Amino acid sequence: MLEALGNLGEFIGAIGVVVSLVYLGRQLVQNTQSVRAASFNSMVQNSIRLSEHAFRDSEFAEFLARAQAHPETLDTGERIRWDSYMTAVYRHFGNLQYSHRVGTLDSQMWTAYQSTLKDHLRTPSWAKWFQEHRHLFSAALGKQVDEVIAELEREASERISP
Numbered sequence: 001m002l003e004a005l006g007n008l009g010e011f012i013g014a015i016g017v018v019v020s021l022v023y024l025g026r027q028l029v030q031n032t033q034s035v036r037a038a039s040f041n042s043m044v045q046n047s048i049r050l051s052e053h054a055f056r057d058s059e060f061a062e063f064l065a066r067a068q069a070h071p072e073t074l075d076t077g078e079r080i081r082w083d084s085y086m087t088a089v090y091r092h093f094g095n096l097q098y099s100h101r102v103g104t105l106d107s108q109m110w111t112a113y114q115s116t117l118k119d120h121l122r123t124p125s126w127a128k129w130f131q132e133h134r135h136l137f138s139a140a141l142g143k144q145v146d147e148v149i150a151e152l153e154r155e156a157s158e159r160i161s162p
Contacts, residue, residue, distance in 0.1 A: 047092065050088060050089055050092060063078065063081065064085070067081075067082045067085075067125070068123050068125050068126070069125070071125045071128075071129070082129075083129075083133075086126070086129050086130075086133070087133070087136065089120070090130060090133075090136075090137055090141065091137070093113070093117050093141060093144075094137055094138050094140075094141040096110065096113045097110075097138075097140060097141055097144060098138075098140075101140070114144075114148075117144070117145075117148060118148050118151070118152065121145065121148050121149060121152060122152060127145070127149050130142075130145050
């Protein structure tokens with residue numbers, strides 16, 4: 001009788017362990033989803049903060065247009081402003097790339113951000129700035145930028161060739 005109660009206790013304990021593991025697994029999935037959502041929200045907020053200056057501050061928008069079109073004409077203070085802005089933007093893209101690689105940014109959003117990077121790199125000053133400062137960024141971002149620039153060059157040559 002005592003042995004049967006002991007076996008029953010072991011069985012109930014094992015069921016308790018299984019139930020606990022299932023519960024912990026579900027909590028882990030929910031927490032992972034919450035972390036991904038928070039991470040995504042942070043990335044979107046950073047994207048908005050970077051572009052917000054251009055649509056809220058007409059002086060900055062004019063500076064940005066001039067810096068993109070003719071960066072060689074910038075004075076010392078403007079050069080610092082341009083370098084700081086570009087560093088922030090490329091750090092943002094580096095963070096997005098890293099987030100995609102570790103799984104906190106899904107493929108659809110990464111594809112959208114890649115398109116944004118490609119649009120920026122259509123502006124020659126963006127590509128030139130990165131090439132001059134690539135040592136500040138990860139090798140993975142450098143490779144990504146090189147691939148986009150090569151793709152843009154192929155597209156341009158296809159438009160020229162009949």
